[in-house]
Amino acid sequence: MTMIPQTPLLRVEGLTHYYGSRLGCRDVSFDLYPGEVLGIVGESGSGKSTLLSCLSARQDPSSGRVLYQSRHDGEIDLYRVSEPRRRLLMRTEWGIVHQNPRDGLRMTVSAGANIGERLMAVGARHYGDIRDQAIDWLGRVEISDDRTDDLPRTFSGGMQQRLQIARNLVTQPRLIFMDEPTGGLDVSVQARLLDLLRGLVSSLGLSVIIVTHDLAVARLLAHRLMVMKEGQVVETGLTDQVLDDPHHPYTQLLVSSVLQV
Amino acid sequence: MTNQTNAPRPAVSVRDLEKTFVLHTQGGARLPVFAGLTLDVFPGECVALHGPSGAGKSTLLRSLYANYKPGSGQVLVRHGDSTVDMVSATPHQILAVRRHTMGYVSQFLRVIPRVSTLDIVAEPLITLGTAPEEARARARALLTRLRIAERLWSLAPATFSGGEQQRVNIARGFSVPYPVLLLDEPTASLDAANRATVLELITEAKQRGAAVIGIFHDADARAAVADRLFDVLPVPSQAA
Ligand SMILES: Nc1ncnc2c1ncn2[C@@H]1O[C@H](COP(=O)(O)OP(=O)(O)OP(=O)(O)O)[C@@H](O)[C@H]1O
Ligand SMILES: Nc1ncnc2c1ncn2[C@@H]1O[C@H](COP(=O)(O)OP(=O)(O)OP(=O)(O)O)[C@@H](O)[C@H]1O
């Protein structure tokens, strides 16, 4: 039996963000390994979205570091490299799935173009190839190819969300950030999206950081959980540990408030 | 300092383990389950946890798997060439031990929604890198042996009977030849024929050198596979 030691993909140290004097999140530290799914749960206003923004280079933290192991250039200290470098990283190695598909899609161009323009942003030029890949990815997220030229506006919420996922995954990122990707969808639509996500995460070996208020989603997708309250991480561990043997009073309340997860 | 004698080394070594639940939603009530618990389990033997209902048998098993977090003590598991303490290990290390070394059959199957029975059973092998077709062949063999009708294999087990679900759970737990197996009432809710099959599977696991720690409600089942009993005694609850 050989056990290959791995280095973390992401190392987060003391990440803190204040909006003026108001606390967003404080002193968050963790490692994320390749292929690992980390769930962030916690009450409304506890700093989950703030943390996700600071992790994904969309919000300069007040203090702390985010170190990312890039594909070709070793470890990158996210907020110490130049803005263009950071942008390139976001385009080529990361994906961001927003809760509202409108924040992650371009609503004025077709579904196919939504996927194609991401490929063009990383240098693809051959129109036929781009279109083929777009259609391939629409198929992988279960959107039939006769919808390729339709505007996202004509899609249902669940389809828009799947399109957003395809737009993110087409460039073969290694790390995906998701903020409530199943929020606002019907239960049956949610279920289908979850199945799709679970399949993609395991077949592509993606690393994911996902914010969700739904403990059943967390149980299904996440290897590890962080529980946040008032800007801080109050409990962290393997998903089954946190949900089956919660220690912090807030986590116990959270787990006991749902019927069964 | 390495000990070079030929004395067998335990596969699992529990040292001074302590577990107390603190129920914050119920006024901070403290529920001590065990303390000072020490136990060695060797390759090829089956130890049956014994004690009255509520004594903490399942809690101990879950603590060995690091599903529950003990307050103090160690759970040393031989994992490949290394030893991992499941109490202090990182999540990353715990997952590696669960993938390669330690199998756990819980009392009830936790179904993954909409995943077929065949895939549920094959998944642990696939995760270890076994080719999907080979993993499914092993899954089919186990499901056949445990008398799960073939027409059920493509269905998700959510709608199965309790006994069928339990057998799917057992098939999954025995899919990988884990060096350590934790079994929580694996024969409960099974008929005589299936109970006999499960006892056979356990015996075969012991023969290939697995260390088995089990809870067996049924005295005959216990007698058939257990080499010794380990008493889990309820801690008398102290007044605060
Ligand atoms: N742009 C902003 N300007 C000022 N304060 C903000 C801003 N964004 C968030 N906050 C504040 O930071 C704190 C954390 O907010 P955040 O959006 O991170 O919470 P959340 O955990 O994502 O909540 P929810 O579950 O409701 O989405 C809150 O007190 C919030 O009011
Ligand atoms: N997650 C938990 N949170 C709080 N208390 C728990 C938890 N799990 C178990 N307990 C408590 O720990 C004690 C031991 O329970 P456990 O399930 O380990 O007993 P057992 O010996 O397996 O009993 P049985 O033979 O009935 O299955 C019980 O008082 C139980 O209520």
Ligand SMILES: [Mg+2]
């Ligand atoms: Mg939010």
Ligand SMILES: [Mg+2]
């Ligand atoms: Mg029990």
